[in-house]
Amino acid sequence: MRNGAAWQLNTQLGGDAMYIYKVGVAGAGTMGAQIAQVVSFAGLPVVLADRDESLARRGVDTVRAIYQARVAKGKMTPEQLEEKMLLVTASPNLDGLHDADLIIEAVSEELPLKQRVFRELDRICSRSAILASNTSALSISAIASATTRPGKVIGLHFFNPAYAMPLVEVIPGLGTDPQTVDDVVGFSESLRKQPVIVKECAGFLVNRLLSPYLNEAVWCLQDGDVSIKEIDQDMVAFGMPVGPFALLDTVGLDIALDVARILHRSYGPRMAPAPLLEAFVKAGRIGIKTGKGFYDYGVEKDSLDGDLERLRTQVWQLSGRQPTKWSRLRPLLAMVNEAVIALQEGVASARDIDLAMAAGTGFPSEKGGPLHLADHIGIDHVLQELDELQERVGIRFWPAPMLRRLVDAGFTGQAAGRGFFSYDPIMARMR
Ligand SMILES: NC(=O)c1ccc[n+]([C@@H]2O[C@H](COP(=O)([O-])OP(=O)(O)OC[C@H]3O[C@@H](n4cnc5c(N)ncnc54)[C@H](O)[C@@H]3O)[C@@H](O)[C@H]2O)c1
Structure with a gap:
């Protein structure tokens, strides 16, 4: 396993050596902070940048909280936590990323914003630096088009929570150099992640395959004589770590619907979002973050059965019903x-x-x-x-x-x- 303060990539492949001594993360929100923790855990210094000092500091606090959870579980000592935290610094703007060899962008999922950030990174960072995006769904090629170095721009998609999920998708854009792909694959392995190279397409690989599975579970609920719990239990019995509805509540039904719509636009009718999913989002039942989704959480208990019946009937009136028997x-x-x-x-x-x-x-x-x-x-x-x-x-x-x-x-x-x-x-x- 490659690990340590710096990793010389690709010597074994005979390509130009690429040293990554320092990593920058642009955007210190949920994913940015998790990625910074993963990088520092592997022993590399990382600068976490956001729009201002307090947002950047909040990201560093999140990194500390992730480490603290490890200490609480006895997986590391408080001294080791402090050592790791020495590797993590905050920057109130993107300028603080100027000397990083690899920058991982994790700002909000909006193409114009990402293009603006990449344009700025292209100006600030050294010509040899790799600019990677953690986007879940946007085109890497479109993001790269904002820079003067499309060969050095690539998708590097971590999964939430990054400290627990072993996979990273590596997505070359139309202009990405093969050397950049090799460099990022090697870097991902040095983080103890499993990189999978994915040809650029809507949803990349995992979301593209997961979305129709989740959407179909909602179609089954919409049409069938089956409960949310029965479907979830049956999929867990099959071996899934959680049922599709529990997962949708965790991800957020609004986010899942956004993904489904993006895929629908790209791939056509087979990805059309189930009307019941749209009805749940419209009714404000969007998951754990609002206390109610396909299950009830927190204060407003037991509103689900009534809402489900009402929304199902609404959908049947609008789009008809095809009664079906549940099958996993x-x-x-x-x-x-x-x-x-x-x-x-x-x-x-x-x-x-x-x-x-x-x-x-x-x-x-x-x-x-x-x-x-x-x-x-x-x-x-x-x-x-x-x-x-x-x-x-x-x-x-x-x-x-x-x-x-x-x-x-x-x-x-x-x-x-x-x-x-x-x-x-x-x-x-x-x-
Ligand atoms: N949340 C997830 O489960 C998840 C999983 C995989 C990938 N992603 C992707 O990761 C990216 C970030 O998602 P998130 O959930 O962490 O979002 P988030 O809203 O938690 O964080 C985004 C951060 O970007 C910062 N930001 C916005 N504009 C900026 C700018 N100009 N310069 C610097 N920082 C700026 C915001 O202040 C915020 O702190 C998105 O592209 C998203 O699609 C998210």
């Missing part, structure tokens, strides 16, 4: 189908898609990820289910063309010894 295959196959479409598009390799979903969403590792799951179920069976869902439920289940190609060629999954992955028949017999 429905949200799972929405994810699997999107995984296959992403694979077809070359967004990532089959191995990386599964790795990313396990590390980024907690998809049960014994199931291996959506593509391993398809191999396990049988790709012929997946195709048959999707065909049926497409007829019964809607066009959004139109099967990815690659599924039919695989089935026609006998690549039907684990039982056949080959599918998205190959399976050694001798090992399979021994199992």
Whole structure:
């Protein structure tokens, strides 16, 4: 494991050596502070910048709080905490990032703001510095276009909470140099993160695959004779760390709806947000942050049942109802189908898609990820289910063309010894 005060990248790849002695983080909010903690934990100095002194200081306080939680759990000593905090400094503006070798931008998710910040960073920072964005959904190429160094601009997407989530998505833009990709992959590994290189597309990889899964759970709730709790419990029984509704409440239904809308705009009808999700957001039930979402939290207890009935009826009146029986295959196959479409598009390799979903969403590792799951179920069976869902439920289940190609060629999954992955028949017999 590479660790320490500075990491010389890419010597093993034969590229130009890239030293990262110092990291800058632009934006000291939720993610900026978490990223600064991860960087300092790996032993690198980090400057946390925001719009003013108090916002930057607040970010540093958050870093301290993350370390304090580790001390409380006995994972580090108070002395080690103080040592790590010596690596973290605050800056009241972006000027304080002038001598960083890598800057990770984590300001609010607005393209004009990010472009303004990148334009300024491009002016302030040395020509050799890499400028990375933690954006969840914006185009890296569009952000890079605000700079005079698109070759040095890249997406580096951490997941919340960054100190616990092992995955980072590395997203080259249209003009990103391969060397920058290598440098950022090496840097991510030095943070003890699992980098996955993702071709630039709306939602990148994890959100692109997670969103249809969550959205389908809401469609199931909207149409079916099934409760929120039953769906959540069934998905946890499958092996997910939390159910889709508990996750939506944590993420925020408003944020999930924004993501769904961005994906809908990019990918068309299969990503259309479930009307019940829109109804919940409109009714102000947006999750834990407001005390009510798909569950009730805090003061206003027990308002859910009444609201759910009212909102469901409203939605049925507007868009009709397709009564269906709950099956966990429905949200799972929405994810699997999107995984296959992403694979077809070359967004990532089959191995990386599964790795990313396990590390980024907690998809049960014994199931291996959506593509391993398809191999396990049988790709012929997946195709048959999707065909049926497409007829019964809607066009959004139109099967990815690659599924039919695989089935026609006998690549039907684990039982056949080959599918998205190959399976050694001798090992399979021994199992
Ligand atoms: N919150 C999440 O779960 C999450 C997860 C992954 C990625 N992201 C992405 O990370 C980025 C930050 O999200 P967040 O949730 O941390 O937001 P946040 O609102 O908590 O923090 C944003 C920070 O940026 C600062 N800021 C705004 N304009 C600035 C400027 N001109 N210069 C310096 N600082 C400025 C704000 O003062 C604020 O402190 C977004 O692009 C978001 O999409 C968020």
